[in-house]
């Protein structure tokens with residue numbers, strides 16, 4: 269409420285993975301929108317990363333949510349946007365850094381999906397545990413510019429689509445309980461390619477901290493919010509321009525997705541290129 273995230277008439281896309289957080293988010297947004305007549309137009313936006321045995325199943329859940337919540341659903345795939353599924357990326361590079369590819373691709377895919385839906389705001393189901401993990405990861409990586417912005421409930425650059433995390437203070441446990449008691453239809457399997465991700469270490473560490481001190485998660489978020497990032501560190505962020513390859517907004521001449529794609533194409537056996 270305090271964050272004033274929405275105003276009447278807003279067209280809002282809910283990043284829908286079929287998992288508990290985004291399913292609860294879609295449900296709560298629908299209930300509140302109807303109960304308090306917020307006047308929002310809500311859409312489900314799903315990105316199909318092309319992960320067999322994981323995303324194909326969770327997308328079936330989102331398709332059911334579409335009927336249950338009576339919301340239009342748009343699905344966009346990495347294959348149609350980039351010519352690569354995550355199955356193909358992992359076959360090429362292995363499981364070690366694949367989450368980096370997936371994260372960069374998803375961010376751009378959500379923006380492209382939002383543009384095609386004509387929405388100006390994307391909400392995601394990131395919860396308090398996710399945010400605390402991200403704070404820890406940014407500290408561990410020394411990524412101070414990101415540390416300064418990762419706790420914001422809402423981010424928007426000059427040319428970028430507004431993004432919000434309405435559940436930034438909701439614990440994962442609360443969301444699971446809510447989904448359970450409301451008998452919501454969600455998909456609860458972890459991504460098959462994420463076990464080796466760096467985030468997993470932050471998650472395990474956070475769980476240990478929480479077991480020793482239950483307020484650890486909210487304390488880490490508050491610490492992240494209280495950091496003051498020096499202007500010269502913030503200044504490291506470059507102005508937005510347009511990627512010379514794909515036309516997507518970027519802080520460099522070539523966007524991150526195109527850089528990653530170029531590496532993939534170069535490392536890919538010749539016979540497979542262009543399939």
Ligand SMILES: Nc1ncnc2c1ncn2[C@@H]1O[C@H](COP(=O)(O)OP(=O)(O)OP(=O)(O)O)[C@@H](O)[C@H]1O
Pocket residue numbers: 282283284285286287288289290291313314315316317391392393394398
């Ligand atoms: N494939 C996707 N399509 C659309 N949105 C996504 C997708 N993957 C993640 N998101 C968005 O990003 C948020 C955080 O992603 P995360 O990887 O933690 O999700 P998850 O564990 O798969 O599912 P959830 O967070 O919904 O329980 C999700 O809540 C959702 O809003």
